[in-house]
Amino acid sequence: MDDLERELRELSGWLETSDPPEVATRVRARLAAPTRHRWRWRYPVAVALTALLVAVLPPGRAALADALAGLLRFAGITISTSSAPVMPTGSPSPLPAQRPAGFDEAQRAVRFPIRVPARLGTPEQVLVADPDSGGGHRVATLLYRGGALRLDAFDGRLDPVFAKQAGGPGAEWVQVGGRQAIWIGGPHPVSYVDRDGVVRTESARLAAATLVWEDAGVSYRLEGQLTRAEALEIAASLG
DSSP: OOHHHHHHHHHGGGOOOOSOOOHHHHHHHHHHSOGGGTTOOOOHHHHHHHHHHHHHSOHHHHHHHHHHTSEEEETTEEEEOSSOOOOOOSOOOOSTTOEEOOHHHHHHHBSSOOOOBTTTOSOSEEEEEEEOTTSOEEEEEEEEGGGTEEEEEEETTSSOOEEEEOOTTOEEEEEETTEEEEEEOSOEEEEEEOTTSOEEEEEEEEEOSEEEEEETTEEEEEESSOOHHHHHHHHHTBO
16 A cells, blocks of 8 residues: 555545445536536535645645645635635725624624534624525624734535635644634735625725634634634634
8 A cells, every 4th residue: 555545545444435426417507507506516525625635644645635626625614725825905894784783683683593603602703694585694793903803704515615825834634623614824814705706806804813713604714913822712612
């Protein structure tokens, strides 16, 4: 067994696979779907494998894996790593229909439980954004430290909510509560993806270090001037 095969066998312990899909039916459905929906990758196991290969393979083999992992989809967030990011300029606009709300009001506005990290305590402000036709909001945001630290929560079953370009330190796989998470350890551009799958470039901004994870069908995005250890502690304290 060579090094590559051994590394792949070790990676298998990270993957949680479901029953094999009925491929022929899915391919026919995808071909029949409108073109604008075909880019949405719904195979997180394959995405996880290619991303992990980038982290563990030696430089020569990692270059090939990096090409395969140029577009990662994890926990409702699309991460581009294939090219140098274009840094946004100007002041970003808020998320669609973003508004402040009291905690109880925000909980009624979203269709998932809003959980507060014990390490951070009561948020200074709560925001909700992107309502649907039924009045349910897609995103709830908890703000701390004058807005410099934020925790976005959104339905992890939805199509991508945020789009990132991971330049500089890139994306690194970590664990939160025994589950996979992604840590981006430095500034990177981030944009909002609306309900039609369109990237809202007017909301693009430069994000701080970010931890992304999913728990009980809800995706979380913690952003701020944090070390990886601090971010993991906060995530682990989610109530």
